[in-house]
Amino acid sequence: MTGPKKDRQLQRRREALERAMDRLEAGASPESLELRSQADLDALFFHDHGDLVRGLAEVLERKDLVEAFQALARHLEEDRDHWLRRLTRMEADPALHARRLQLDRDYLEVFRTHFRRWGAAGAQGERIAELEASLTLTALRTAEGLWLAGNGRPVLPVLVQEALAVLWPALYGHARRHGKG
Numbered sequence: 001m002t003g004p005k006k007d008r009q010l011q012r013r014r015e016a017l018e019r020a021m022d023r024l025e026a027g028a029s030p031e032s033l034e035l036r037s038q039a040d041l042d043a044l045f046f047h048d049h050g051d052l053v054r055g056l057a058e059v060l061e062r063k064d065l066v067e068a069f070q071a072l073a074r075h076l077e078e079d080r081d082h083w084l085r086r087l088t089r090m091e092a093d094p095a096l097h098a099r100r101l102q103l104d105r106d107y108l109e110v111f112r113t114h115f116r117r118w119g120a121a122g123a124q125g126e127r128i129a130e131l132e133a134s135l136t137l138t139a140l141r142t143a144e145g146l147w148l149a150g151n152g153r154p155v156l157p158v159l160v161q162e163a164l165a166v167l168w169p170a171l172y173g174h175a176r177r178h179g180k181g
Contacts (some may be wrong), residue, residue: 010048012046013047014082016044018082020044021085021089024093025091030093038095042095042099042156043171045086045099045104046099047091047158053107054147055075055105056110057110057113059071059072059084060111065136065171066161066164069160069164070160070161072140072160073143073155073156073157074157075160076144077155077156077157080152080156084147084148087148091148104137107140108133110136111132111137114133115128115133115171116129119172127176132170133169136167137158139163139167142163143162144159146159149158
């Protein structure tokens with residue numbers, strides 16, 4: 001599904017999420033939201049997960065890691081209040097937090113694929129790609145955590161840039177040694 005129909009569907013899901021967050025912030029329990037299961041709450045909070053992962057993968061395929069991080073950071077920053085509120089709720093609710101950690105495997109796979117493409121062949125290359133992917137996801141989530149702790153300050157694009165600047169010397173070692181990076 002693409003175009004206006006998908007946009008309307010995403011808008012309806014977003015509005016439902018906003019209503020749920022309003023009720024949760026007013027003291028309602030997750031059980032009182034009239035959802036059939038925890039899976040329904042997960043679906044509400046992570047309704048756009050697939051789109052975010054695909055978007056990151058597409059940018060990473062065409063551009064580089066810095067551009068991919070910046071694109072994701074700008075996307076979240078454009079709707080800062082919503083994302084800060086949403087991330088706060090995910091961190092506060094153990095089930096949502098656990099689900100987010102599970103879904104991070106999708107981001108990890110995007111990063112693994114990227115680093116495999118740039119890395120050495122063989123078992124060592126696979127291990128290094130795994131390490132680079134894990135470090136990259138940790139840098140992204142740490143930047144988000146700092147953004148959340150600072151209530152949106154500094155802005156997320158600055159925080160992801162700082163995270164990558166610290167991490168950069170550890171990335172693409174094989175490609176740098178062979179003139180690819």
